[in-house]
Amino acid sequence: MTLWNDLGRQYEATRARAIVDLIADPARLDDFTVQTSDLYFDFSKTNIDRDTLGLLLSLAREKGVETRRDEMFAGAKINTTEDRAVLHTALRNLDGASIEVDGADVMPAVHETLRAMRAFADKVRSGSITDVINIGIGGSDLGPRMAVAALAPYHDGPRVHFVSNVDGAHISDTLRGLDAKTTLVIVASKTFTTIETLTNARTARAWMVDHGGDPSTQFAALSTAQEKTDAFGIAPEQVFGFEDWVGGRYSVWGPVGLSLMIAIGPKAFDAFLRGGQAMDTHFCAAELHENLPVLLALTGIWHNQVCAHATRAVLPYDERLGLLPSYLQQLEMESNGKGVRLDGSAAEQPTGPVVWGAAGTNGQHAFYQLIHQGTRVIPCEFLLAAQGHEPDLAHHHDLLIANCLAQSQALMTGRTLDEARAIAAKAGFTGDELERQAAHRVFEGNRPSTTLLYPQLDPFTLGQIIALYEHRVFVEGVILGINSFDQWGVELGKELATALQPVVEGTQSSESEDASTAALVDFIHRQRD
Numbered sequence: 001m002t003l004w005n006d007l008g009r010q011y012e013a014t015r016a017r018a019i020v021d022l023i024a025d026p027a028r029l030d031d032f033t034v035q036t037s038d039l040y041f042d043f044s045k046t047n048i049d050r051d052t053l054g055l056l057l058s059l060a061r062e063k064g065v066e067t068r069r070d071e072m073f074a075g076a077k078i079n080t081t082e083d084r085a086v087l088h089t090a091l092r093n094l095d096g097a098s099i100e101v102d103g104a105d106v107m108p109a110v111h112e113t114l115r116a117m118r119a120f121a122d123k124v125r126s127g128s129i130t131d132v133i134n135i136g137i138g139g140s141d142l143g144p145r146m147a148v149a150a151l152a153p154y155h156d157g158p159r160v161h162f163v164s165n166v167d168g169a170h171i172s173d174t175l176r177g178l179d180a181k182t183t184l185v186i187v188a189s190k191t192f193t194t195i196e197t198l199t200n201a202r203t204a205r206a207w208m209v210d211h212g213g214d215p216s217t218q219f220a221a222l223s224t225a226q227e228k229t230d231a232f233g234i235a236p237e238q239v240f241g242f243e244d245w246v247g248g249r250y251s252v253w254g255p256v257g258l259s260l261m262i263a264i265g266p267k268a269f270d271a272f273l274r275g276g277q278a279m280d281t282h283f284c285a286a287e288l289h290e291n292l293p294v295l296l297a298l299t300g301i302w303h304n305q306v307c308a309h310a311t312r313a314v315l316p317y318d319e320r321l322g323l324l325p326s327y328l329q330q331l332e333m334e335s336n337g338k339g340v341r342l343d344g345s346a347a348e349q350p351t352g353p354v355v356w357g358a359a360g361t362n363g364q365h366a367f368y369q370l371i372h373q374g375t376r377v378i379p380c381e382f383l384l385a386a387q388g389h390e391p392d393l394a395h396h397h398d399l400l401i402a403n404c405l406a407q408s409q410a411l412m413t414g415r416t417l418d419e420a421r422a423i424a425a426k427a428g429f430t431g432d433e434l435e436r437q438a439a440h441r442v443f444e445g446n447r448p449s450t451t452l453l454y455p456q457l458d459p460f461t462l463g464q465i466i467a468l469y470e471h472r473v474f475v476e477g478v479i480l481g482i483n484s485f486d487q488w489g490v491e492l493g494k495e496l497a498t499a500l501q502p503v504v505e506g507t508q509s510s511e512s513e514d515a516s517t518a519a520l521v522d523f524i525h526r527q528r529d
Contacts, residue, residue, distance in 0.1 A: 003062060004348075007055050007056070008306060011306050011307055014049065018446055020412060023412070031050060036279075037282065037464060039292065039465075041453075042453070046299060046302070046448040046449070047307075047446075057289055060479060063478055065294065065475055069283065072087075078483075080342060081486045084245050084485070086250075087099060088254075089280050091246065092280065110254075113255060117261055118261070125158070129182055131161060132159070132160045132184045132186060134163070135171075135201050136188030138248050138334075139248025139249035139330065141162055142326060143327060144188075146323040147466075148259060149322065149323050150457060151272075154268050156265060157265060164197075165196070166200065181211070183208070185208070185215075186258060187223070187232075188222040189225075190223055191223070192221065219238065220238040221234045222239075222258060224242065226239065240258060268459045271459040272460065283467075297471075297472045297474075303353075304353040305349045309353070310376075312354070312355050312378070313367075317361070317382060317400055318385055321359060325356060328355050333354070335485065336352035336484055337489060349480055379449065380448070381451075385454055386401075388456070415441065415442055417439070424441060510522065
């Protein structure tokens with residue numbers, strides 16, 4: 001705990017210091033910005049100084065980040081609770097070396113699956129299909145949904161829709177207005193047992209049959225359960241599998257990304273993969289003090305574990321990245337929302353933060369009030385492109401950029417009471433009322449933020465951004481000593497839901513349930529009656 005204690009003392013010694021005073025150092029940007037390929041990361045608007053950064057880097061080395069990283073890329077079974085390798089990086093290893101798991105090279109199968117995906121996508125894109133519905137949940141939904149929205153300017157294939165919620169409203173609203181004869185349904189479930197996904201898939205299949213479509217040719221599956229997909233009636237050549245060393249929330253790079261490939265085409269999808277591969281190369285090769293994923297992770301460790309800021313706001317000033325905060329909620333909170341370390345002992349530090357956010361500038365008119373003047377400090381992570389995809393609306397993008405930079409600046413500088421008094425006086429207030437009005441206009445400032453800049457949101461850049469955050473989660477998990485690649489926390493509720501379904505349906509008594517649950521079910525039954 002020595003380095004953790006040293007970091008705690010460092011925080012106590014510097015917590016009252018103004019970030020603007022650190023920014024005044026002309027050499028600060030040299031140490032607190034890093035650039036790799038097209039990405040530029042600025043963490044100078046935080047209270048991390050050179051001594052703090054040195055301690056954080058020492059912590060990363062002490063916890064074995066580099067060793068663990070190398071083990072992951074080599075195919076070691078670092079997911080120890082499930083005895084699995086963690087090799088989503090292999091899915092974007094387009095021209096790298098072989099990777100062995102249990103003595104077998106996994107890369108030939110990866111490349112063969114990618115070849116089959118390209119052929120299928122080309123067939124769909126050149127045929128009569130006008131709409132594609134991706135039915136999945138969690139990682140089988142959030143990743144491709146976010147990526148499809150992000151890369152809208154590159155869509156030149158069928159329209160792509162997503163269904164995840166078992167709420168009948170989701171599938172009903174999606175099917176309304178579609179032509180069953182020209183719709184392809186992709187069912188994404190590795191085990192082909194996910195109850196929400198299969199419920200929606202059966203509904204979509206019945207709709208297709210009732211409206212003249214042909215499920216035998218218009219359904220595809222992303223699954224390794226060949227017997228189950230056969231039983232569902234999906235042609236084997238339209239089933240694309242992936243191994244158990246690819247976790248759901250890390251799976252957009254492979255078959256789960258099929259809907260994205262259909263939307264933007266195989267060539268653009270390859271560019272997306274190469275963006276992820278470029279970040280992998282940087283993560284493996286760069287020294288820790290110049291390593292973008294490491295520095296992003298260490299900034300998060302400083303804010304959450306050391307400064308005890310419990311939440312993290314992700315604020316993309318890019319409308320097409322509006323789903324990125326939701327995607328990162330799963331990536332980060334399912335990965336590092338753990339209370340137990342690898343050895344089974346209780347975590348010694350708080351683990352994952354609460355991740356939330358929305359696209360700017362909409363968020364400015366929703367929750368930025370809390371960020372600027374609330375009683376809790378919320379570290380902010382801004383993302384911004386140098387240029388948009390609408391050259392005829394360049395003035396829009398200039399205004400967007402100005403707003404993003406102004407927000408990070410305002411969080412840092414704030415507004416003093418004297419400045420607020422001057423504003424209140426100019427508005428005509430005097431005496432006690434001036435003091436009261438001025439108090440409402442004070443901004444505490446000294447609130448940390450980081451900014452990630454990129455030239456334009458294209459497939460290569462999106463690949464870099466997603467891989468960056470994947471590796472950030474990995475680094476934080478290693479430092480905290482937890483397994484970022486299992487998700488036992490989702491199991492209990494699913495088990496109880498299965499047991500409760502007959503009670504809700506009325507085929508089983510609620511007597512064995514707790515009093516609250518039984519009363520809730522009873523109320524639902526009375527309303528239905």
